[in-house]
Amino acid sequence: MIDASGLEVVPTGPSEQPRVLTPHAKELRMLLRRAGVSVTTEEIRQDPIRWTRWVALAYNAVVLLKGPTSYVVAPNGANLVVCHAAAQLATAGSGDVLTGILGYMLSDSSLTGVHGLETVSNTRLMELTACAAVIHGQLGRVTAAQGTVSASRLIDQLPAVMKEFGF
Structure with a gap:
């Protein structure tokens, strides 16, 4: 999983390991530019x-394009659209909390279904990434209902929200 400044150095082309990139629109534009495609954020x-x-x-x-609606897309064109975000999540550090949720999910072999040296399929990566985005959206709503949303307040609410989802 690669996020934030890591996106600035991730190489194009094939990789020996499956990877999930988590840009917002401006970071996606930068990734496109590095791949030789000129496009505006609009x-x-x-x-x-x-x-x-x-x-x-x-x-x-x-790739998880983060935003009010998030898009999870695999190289083969398969895609999932997550319309579960909370507007209050547009705050510093919120994306880091999403990355933490996704990192947890990708590291748990009971969730990935992968053991040993097996590789996680892009389909499963997409499913787990979309699930993390849904959890993150719910986390934003729960936190906003109790006051101002900040990364530290999101983390405080995370155990209760994860429990809602059976974790």
């Missing part, structure tokens, strides 16, 4: 699946 907002797929292909990765 063009990304108008056709997010198209441009997220470009990145998924160029970097051979599952």
